[in-house]
Amino acid sequence: MQFLEDRMSVLSQLFERYPRALTTAATILVVVGAPTAFLLYQHSRLGSKVRHSASRGSLADLPLQDVKSMPESVQDKDAASKTRAVYDVASLSTLGINISPSLAEEEILTRYLRRNMTAFSRFPQAYALSLNCDQSSRKTFKASHIQALNFEPGDVVCGAYTVVCREQDRVEFGMALNQIRGRLVTTLERNDGQITFKTQTVMWQPSDVKAPMPLENPVLKFAHEITSWWMLEAGILYLTDYTSV
Structure with missing residues (x-):
């Protein structure tokens, strides 16, 4: 529990010091990550239906x-x-x-x-x-x-x-x-x-x-x-x- 609290404290301090950089990084992760996750899901879904070799x-x-x-x-x-x-x-x-x-x-x-x-x-x-x-x-x-x-x-x-x-x-x-x-x-x-x-x-x-x-x-x-x-x-x-x- 203490470990988690320490990590959250570090993140809070980073956000206070570099709010713009962290916001930009988070935005990039969402923009890139969401489409990637969707494509991986579609690949898995279609792969379970289609016969492929x-x-x-x-x-x-x-x-x-x-x-x-x-x-x-x-x-x-x-x-x-x-x-x-x-x-x-x-x-x-x-x-x-x-x-x-x-x-x-x-x-x-x-x-x-x-x-x-x-x-x-x-x-x-x-x-x-x-x-x-x-x-x-x-x-x-x-x-x-x-x-x-x-x-x-x-x-x-x-x-x-x-x-x-x-x-x-x-x-x-x-x-x-x-x-x-x-x-x-x-x-x-x-x-x-x-x-x-x-x-x-x-x-x-x-x-x-x-x-x-x-x-x-x-x-x-x-x-x-x-x-x-x-x-x-x-x-x-x-x-x-x-x-x-």
Whole structure:
């Protein structure tokens, strides 16, 4: 008890001597700490709902599930073994009855991507991408542009994502940044009365390049996970007209 009283006395004296400095420090802790705590909570909450896996290695070693648009240059096992890659998969399901049965899979996926890519265009990651874009490419961040897309091969979203494969139940985007190449794959699958949405992200670069890729950076990996997981949840809620998932 005496120890606690002594500590409180010290804090009181400090506050009397340096009221402005301590007030500023406390304000910074609240301003920085509150959003951080919220993000950590959301990451934990979403992580308990979403099925997620992540792996690293060469493209030859990674358990790529069904990415259909991998470049020929890395399909050869010898070439693939000379890469360093990261692979992230997240999925979330809802009862099929929650989504209008009159909608074909292609229309469901188009609506889902229009909603999610429009939301992503307002995220910090998209803002960072826009800094390296010319005036023409910046138009691809606009909601009016994204909402008009059917996500056909050649369509560009947020400057960096180009559709390279479109099927009824999948859209695959190609990504390129310096020597980094990648694929962002969104699919949906109907099975046993459920619809499962899955997002796959794979990035790779030559194994002799030492610079880390975004998903190798802990902070950027965290940002990717919370963004990907939130978009799965929010996209499904959008399609089900905000009924419970």
